[in-house]
Amino acid sequence: EPEVTQTPSHQVTQMGQEVILRCVPISNHLYFYWYRQILGQKVEFLVSFYNNEISEKSEIFDDQFSVERPDGSNFTLKIRSTKLEDSAMYFCASSDQHQPQHFGDGTRLSIL
Amino acid sequence: QKEVEQNSGPLSVPEGAIASLNCTYSDRGSQSFFWYRQYSGKSPELIMFIYSNGDKEDGRFTAQLNKASQYVSLLIRDSQPSDSATYLCAVPAGANSKLTFGKGITLSVRP
Numbered sequence: 698e699p700e701v702t703q704t705p706s707h708q709v710t711q712m713g714q715e716v717i718l719r720c721v722p723i724s725n726h727l728y729f730y731w732y733r734q735i736l737g738q739k740v741e742f743l744v745s746f747y748n749n750e751i752s753e754k755s756e757i758f759d760d761q762f763s764v765e766r767p768d769g770s771n772f773t774l775k776i777r778s779t780k781l782e783d784s785a786m787y788f789c790a791s792s793d794q795h796q797p798q799h800f801g802d803g804t805r806l807s808i809l
Numbered sequence: 810q811k812e813v814e815q816n817s818g819p820l821s822v823p824e825g826a827i828a829s830l831n832c833t834y835s836d837r838g839s840q841s842f843f844w845y846r847q848y849s850g851k852s853p854e855l856i857m858f859i860y861s862n863g864d865k866e867d868g869r870f871t872a873q874l875n876k877a878s879q880y881v882s883l884l885i886r887d888s889q890p891s892d893s894a895t896y897l898c899a900v901p902a903g904a905n906s907k908l909t910f911g912k913g914i915t916l917s918v919r920p
Contacts, residue, residue: 800854
């Protein structure tokens, strides 16, 4: 069964450094999403992406965050200058038109 | 601010019992509803979705939707220890839109 793949599975970064989280959505899906989950808390929406542009973003997704689909398969989330509070699990998800979202295994981001 | 509430839990049931997990939502215009299962340290895994009032069955799982009461539930029949996980209710803001998740209900199935 096709799946969303995310790399790396765990990223440790010094505060203030840039980090790029990578995702390969399911190949025929058109809609892409990033969510995060701080330990012990709810899954929170960050941003959605369709037709090569952001379609929706939350208040968490400030100027430090950006997304990109650099080629036909990858979808990346960049955090420009990481803060301690960015430590969380980051999940990429994708969906087809009018279909449920499927999640990748996540990247655990630890900011030191 | 659209809310999804899962206020019951944690829930512990014996193996073979029926587990009932509940969720309420604030947006009366919501059209679709999803149940995800999340094992500790893992990602959410879609197990059921429902669009219409009434029941939808898939194997041991039944989703129940009551739009008038803004209530969606998940029943797990013949619960197994492998069902022990956190169950997340999620509601999209619209077609192909962001999901709003509840905090989840942690289910423990005792052997």
